Amino acid sequence: MGMGIELRNRIARRASDEIRNGMVVNLGIGIPSLVPEFLPTDMRVMFHAENGILGMGPSPAVGEEDENLCNAGGFPVTLIPGGSYFDSSLAFGMIRCGKVDLTILGSLQVSEKGDLANWIVPGKKVPGMGGAMELAQKAKKVIVVMNQCDKAGNPKIVSSCTLPLTSAECVDLIITELAVFEIKKGKLWLKELFAPYDIQTVIERTGCGINLPEQIRKIAY
Secondary structure: OOOOHHHHHHHHHHHHOOOOOOOEEEEOOOHHHHHHHHOOOOOOOEEEEOOOEEEEEOOOOOOOOOOOOEOOOOOEOEEEEEEEEOOHHHHHHHHHOOOOOEEEEOOOEEEOOOOEEOOOOOOOOOOOOOOHHHHHHHOOOEEEEOOOEOOOOOEOEEOOOOOOOOEOOOOOEEEOOOEEEEEEOOEEEEEEEEOOOOHHHHHHOOEOOOEOOOOOEEEOO
């Protein structure tokens, strides 16, 4: 099943809570691209793109696009004061040197140990892995935002990934339309529930065991 804009916005809003003032943040395509809409207007964040931008601003008004200034997905962007652009080798150098504080990515599957599989379904044509491998390995924190299940109803959080891995044991936090999960020391923990869902629903739609803490926060928005 697909996900409506309301649920996508809810996931993006929760992901935005993980961003702190002064961070360098890299966003994947899809739901991650919605995250900046939910940040406080006075928060200073430098958004990074693999094609060579640090300090991306909002999308430009129609007719004011700069054909030389776009994000990694090819969409036009603006530059905030203090921002800069450069070649992609420097952009990847920043990632590999650990200069990215946080990356928010979509995924096809995540294992209970935090393995990430987000770049290919065998037999399907894709443009390539992009920066996901470097980001998953070198960003200080890795957050995955995705549906709880795929279009066929199969859980996307699994005991072991069946799709080719992007990176092993790299995911710190998973946010779906049902809940927020944390991966600590190779174990999956249920951290928060989105209203109106309950623990049983989450267990039924998860393809592996879940550790339950004494207190689980309920998210009302």
